[in-house]
Amino acid sequence: MTLEDLRIFVAVCRAGSLSAVARQFGVTQSAVSQHVKRLERETGVSLLERQPRGVVPTRAGQILETAASEGLAGLDLALRNLRELADGETGSVRVATGATTVRHFMADAVVAFRQRYPEASLEFRTEPSSRACFDALTDSELDLAWVTLGPPVRGIEQRAVVDLPWVLAVRADDPLADRPHARVRELADLRLIRLPPNSTSAAQLDAGCAQLGVRFAFDTSVTDWDTALLLAELGLGRAVVPALPRLHINGTDAVPSGDLRLVPLPELPPLTVGWAVRRWSALSPLARAFAETVSVP
Incomplete structure (x- = not known):
């Protein structure tokens, strides 16, 4: 054999x-x-x-x-890590992400990592969902995947980085725009912009609403959070989305730019996002350094 x-x-x-x-x-x-x-x-x-x-x-x-x-996946990763140990700080870090990840979660980290390791290579592979990120991590030489954390996945370790509260995204002239917060039950009669129905975030949102005895109605569907925010800002609907780090929520000192307002929904359990890897102990020094650089306040 x-x-x-x-x-x-x-x-x-x-x-x-x-x-x-x-x-x-x-x-x-x-x-x-x-x-x-x-x-x-x-x-x-x-x-x-x-x-x-x-x-x-x-x-x-x-x-x-x-x-x-x-x-074989573990062996291939080990061999690659050995090559990178021999190369010192000139290796590469391969990351699977969703469409909005780098902009909202990693912008500062990419700059800091590049300054610290100017000879290292960063490679990003965009996937349509966390589930696709898990599959890509399992079937390729990727080091890391930024995902919405969910149920255990065989052969994959998940590590939380930040909890994202849920918010209602509306246009500034919406009747709900100036509310300090909103109750989920108040949204039951509204037609919302739907997150990708097969995504982990949509599944967790549906589960949180079910615990409150609420089921949302939808008339528009999008493939990522940024598109939902854009449509809400244009006045084409309201969206329940995670509060992304680079956006400001109503009630803070900073005001969202443009015509977008984010109203907190404190009844819903937050969405947890972070890293998925095959094995943390097998990460190359460069991959571990990059993962540790991504710190979301």
Whole structure:
């Protein structure tokens, strides 16, 4: 059993096709089949089930694929970290983020990190949701993912950085704009701008409302928080969103710019955001330094 056997087997399980993996690795389909057969001889069990349109792992194959995926990801990360230790402070940090993350949470950290490590490379990969960030972290050489924290994910460690209170975003001339706060039940009869329905933040908002016996109605849907804020500022609807760090909430010394007002909704439990990694103990020194630089007041 070799690392190449395991790499090819994992690739076959994910692709569901021997020929696709052969093209991916630049080998023949027969060579791919031989790697799988070697694993089956050594384990003594059948690992793949042939079907009319490809292959799927057997129960035994699923067990091996899960263990091999985790082991290969850890090994690849360790090898990369060793290379970066040899390079000193000239390595790279790869981060998965949502669409609004860098602007609202990391702007100061990126500047501070660049000043401290001028030779290091920062690479950002934008994903549409926290769930996509988890998937990207699992299936690639990414170091970190900035996510909305949620239920445990196998093979992933999550670390909270900041709690974001929920606010109602409205235009300055809205009847609710000057309120010091609003009750969730008052919003039940309003039609709101909906957060991405499959996102972790939307799920947690729905759960918080359910605990209060409230269900919102929506007439507009967006894919990210910034778009919801923009539509509210334009007077095209009201939105319940997390209070992002670079925005000011009604009642503070600073006033939101433009025509946007943010009214606190203190009844809703805050949304927790922070880092997800495969293993904190395996992070490279540069990745750990960047993660620690991101500090949201």
